[in-house]
Amino acid sequence: MPCGWVWALRQNFSTVREHTRVLANHSGLRKNLIVDFHMHTCCSDGQLTPRELIDLAAARGCEQIAITDHDSVAAYAQLADQVMPMRLIRGCEFSTQWQGREVHIVGLNLDLQNIDLVAGLQSQRNAREVRGGRIAELLAKQGFTDALAGASALAAGASLGRPHFARYLVARGAVPSLQQAFKRYLGVGKPAYVRTEWANLEQICAWIDAAGGIAVLAHPLKYKMTLTKLRSLLVAFKDVGGGAMEVISGAQQTAQTSQMARLSKQFQLQASVGSDFHQPGQPWAALGRVAQLPDDCAPVWSNW
Ligand SMILES: [Zn+2]
Ligand SMILES: [Zn+2]
Numbered sequence: 001m002p003c004g005w006v007w008a009l010r011q012n013f014s015t016v017r018e019h020t021r022v023l024a025n026h027s028g029l030r031k032n033l034i035v036d037f038h039m040h041t042c043c044s045d046g047q048l049t050p051r052e053l054i055d056l057a058a059a060r061g062c063e064q065i066a067i068t069d070h071d072s073v074a075a076y077a078q079l080a081d082q083v084m085p086m087r088l089i090r091g092c093e094f095s096t097q098w099q100g101r102e103v104h105i106v107g108l109n110l111d112l113q114n115i116d117l118v119a120g121l122q123s124q125r126n127a128r129e130v131r132g133g134r135i136a137e138l139l140a141k142q143g144f145t146d147a148l149a150g151a152s153a154l155a156a157g158a159s160l161g162r163p164h165f166a167r168y169l170v171a172r173g174a175v176p177s178l179q180q181a182f183k184r185y186l187g188v189g190k191p192a193y194v195r196t197e198w199a200n201l202e203q204i205c206a207w208i209d210a211a212g213g214i215a216v217l218a219h220p221l222k223y224k225m226t227l228t229k230l231r232s233l234l235v236a237f238k239d240v241g242g243g244a245m246e247v248i249s250g251a252q253q254t255a256q257t258s259q260m261a262r263l264s265k266q267f268q269l270q271a272s273v274g275s276d277f278h279q280p281g282q283p284w285a286a287l288g289r290v291a292q293l294p295d296d297c298a299p300v301w302s303n304w
Pocket of ligand 1: 093218
């Protein structure tokens with residue numbers, strides 16, 4: 001178990017208890033539940049095992065969470081038959097493209113046995129493997145001949161992603177940091193950048209729908225789109241059955257939250273909340289510590 005977050009946990013524990021007490025006074029309002037519907041384990045590019053993540057979320061007082069690994073639901077198999085200290089909503093974060101940009105869709109409340117979903121996840125895994133092979137070929141041209149083996153070893157069975165190649169480049173001493181790995185090799189327009197052929201928005205929403213879940217547009221502000229562009233994305237997303245958007249993703253300014261809340265109402269999308277937690281100490285948000293939804297938003301958790 002990594003020791004860094006245990007320390008952080010101890011530091012924060014009394015604050016959590018106070019926070020929970022305040023919320024208990026408003027327990028009639030479902031919006032005041034402590035929830036977090038976007039987080040990653042080491043089954044994708046997160047640092048903690050599924051069990052460590054559950055224990056951390058429990059220590060933070062989370063009442064409902066969803067683990068949303070990239071194109072993987074392997075965490076849920078690892079947690080099968082274990083007693084959960086909170087309500088665990090089955091989820092997954094799907095990668096897709098829209099108008100040439102990578103966009104992420106979180107599926108929540110999924111039936112993980114659904115055959116359309118299972119087949120869809122397999123096709124996303126295939127796309128990931130093809131991309132991994134292409135990145136390795138391009139890195140070989142840059143002199144890194146064992147990139148696939150190196151990145152796969154770091155992934156340790158998790159879905160292979162660009163962050164694993166970035167970690168490989170850091171471990172090789174080729175770059176000083178993960179950011180530099182993207183800046184020099186893996187980012188858009190760099191020598192080892194590969195565009196992945198993910199399933200399109202419509203297919204992904206169809207898998208989520210088939211599995212009885214709700215499709216949520218992940219971290220809308222992260223795409224750095226103009227408001228006009230983001231509106232077009234929301235129109236396209238609604239058209240193919242999108243049902244919700246993350247009104248709160250990680251740490252954001254109040255004005256940004258108000259803007260996202262306005263969009264969710266305009267497009268009649270329910271509102272979700274998620275930290276996009278990957279590891280303890282990440283700068284953008286701590287697990288289970290996301291702000292509450294504005295009062296006039298329709299919480300996505302009213303579905304379950
Ligand atoms: Zn994402
Ligand atoms: Zn994520």
